[in-house]
Amino acid sequence: MNTSEIEQLLGKYFEGETSLLEEKQLIEFFSGDDIPEDLRQYQPMFSFFKSEASLSLSDEQQEKVLERRLEQYREETSTVKSHPGKKRLYYFSGIAAGLLLLAALVFTLRNEIGRRHHNELSNPAAEVAYSQTKQALLLVSVGLNTGLDAVQRIGMLNNAMEQVQKINKFYNYQTQFINPEWMQSPSTNK
Amino acid sequence: MNLQDFNSKVYPLKDKIFRFAKRMLEQTEEAEDLVQEVFIRMWKHREKLDEYRSLEALAMITTKNLCLDRLKARKFPVESWNAQQSFIEMIAEETRPDHSDLILGVKEAMNSLAESPRMIVHLRDIEGYELGEIADVMGMQENTVRVALSRARKRIREILINNENYEYQ
Numbered sequence: 001m002n003t004s005e006i007e008q009l010l011g012k013y014f015e016g017e018t019s020l021l022e023e024k025q026l027i028e029f030f031s032g033d034d035i036p037e038d039l040r041q042y043q044p045m046f047s048f049f050k051s052e053a054s055l056s057l058s059d060e061q062q063e064k065v066l067e068r069r070l071e072q073y074r075e076e077t078s079t080v081k082s083h084p085g086k087k088r089l090y091y092f093s094g095i096a097a098g099l100l101l102l103a104a105l106v107f108t109l110r111n112e113i114g115r116r117h118h119n120e121l122s123n124p125a126a127e128v129a130y131s132q133t134k135q136a137l138l139l140v141s142v143g144l145n146t147g148l149d150a151v152q153r154i155g156m157l158n159n160a161m162e163q164v165q166k167i168n169k170f171y172n173y174q175t176q177f178i179n180p181e182w183m184q185s186p187s188t189n190k
Numbered sequence: 191m192n193l194q195d196f197n198s199k200v201y202p203l204k205d206k207i208f209r210f211a212k213r214m215l216e217q218t219e220e221a222e223d224l225v226q227e228v229f230i231r232m233w234k235h236r237e238k239l240d241e242y243r244s245l246e247a248l249a250m251i252t253t254k255n256l257c258l259d260r261l262k263a264r265k266f267p268v269e270s271w272n273a274q275q276s277f278i279e280m281i282a283e284e285t286r287p288d289h290s291d292l293i294l295g296v297k298e299a300m301n302s303l304a305e306s307p308r309m310i311v312h313l314r315d316i317e318g319y320e321l322g323e324i325a326d327v328m329g330m331q332e333n334t335v336r337v338a339l340s341r342a343r344k345r346i347r348e349i350l351i352n353n354e355n356y357e358y359q
Contacts, residue, residue: 014347016340020318044292045346049315051293057208057225065222 001029003036010042191236200232200239203249206317210250213312214257216301224260228252250327254309261305299349307342314339 009026012018018026029035030046191199207228212221231252232239242248300308306328313319313327321339325332 014340014343016336016343020320023315023318041351042347044290044296045350048293048296052209052297052316053318055209055212056205057222061222062204062225065226068223069226 001025003039006039010039191239196233196236196239199245200229200249203246204229206246207249207253209316210253210309210312211257213300213308213316214254214305215260220260224253224256227256231256244323244326247323247326250313251329254327258305295350295353296346299346299353302349303342303345307338307345310335310339311342311346315343 006026006029009018009022013023013026027046027050030039030043031050035043204225207225208221211224211228212218215221215224228249232245232249239245239248300311303311310324310328313324314321319327321332321335324330324339325335328335330338
């Protein structure tokens, strides 16, 4: 195949109009040795296509992939299998933790209050103080009661005073009739 | 489809699937992995496989979709790791006797293409698919494939010429 034919084919090639057979001819031409200077720039392209087409996947490579995949699969299944159970476990452990916290809180609070009561009752100094206060209050109350008798007597005196005032009123009334001027003089003086 | 049919009809596609996946993912290990994934998908649908016109087209479509999924998932976070990985692979390829710098340049030029034109060039120039077959895999009209193929080939040429000029400067 001469140079001009190749040039023509190249023109068609770049327009996407060569047939597969023509492209094969091009590849063959460029894998030869006697390539004119001005066509040499196309050589790498066609020798690349030719060498790439021979690339293959060896059995060793395939086995390697299978091993990798098997390992990956094992890892995935070991993590995936426990997954739904794990999810439920998380759910319930959350609730359990919440309940535990609540129980702990209630327990400690109750303990705290209980201990406070217990401390007050069991403190001997406080007991002594309590009984002393009680006695003192009792004393005051007894004293108050005795005072009450006196107050009652004062009440009697009050009654007497009322009687006296009644008598006094009556006396004043009487004196108005007996000596009206004497009675009126202080009122005019007012 | 039984295991025997699967082994004789689907399994031999492994190299094509591998090459296609490697073109898209740019990583050998991930491409190897994807081949298995494609086979698993095909095996899961083994009851229906006989209904398909072309098992090869189905395999390639599956490969294309899985690759696009992975690329989408990868895009942002694995970028740096990706660059590192492809650098390691570059070194590995440079030691291949038939790969000169210029040929690696072609690979880079192809990788710089967007996903769809890259797939089209790969299927045509490396796998030697008819435009109609490519149209089936890509879910495009045959004419659209031709236009995209032409544009992608020209783009590769452009990148290579620019690189060459740059090297001589």
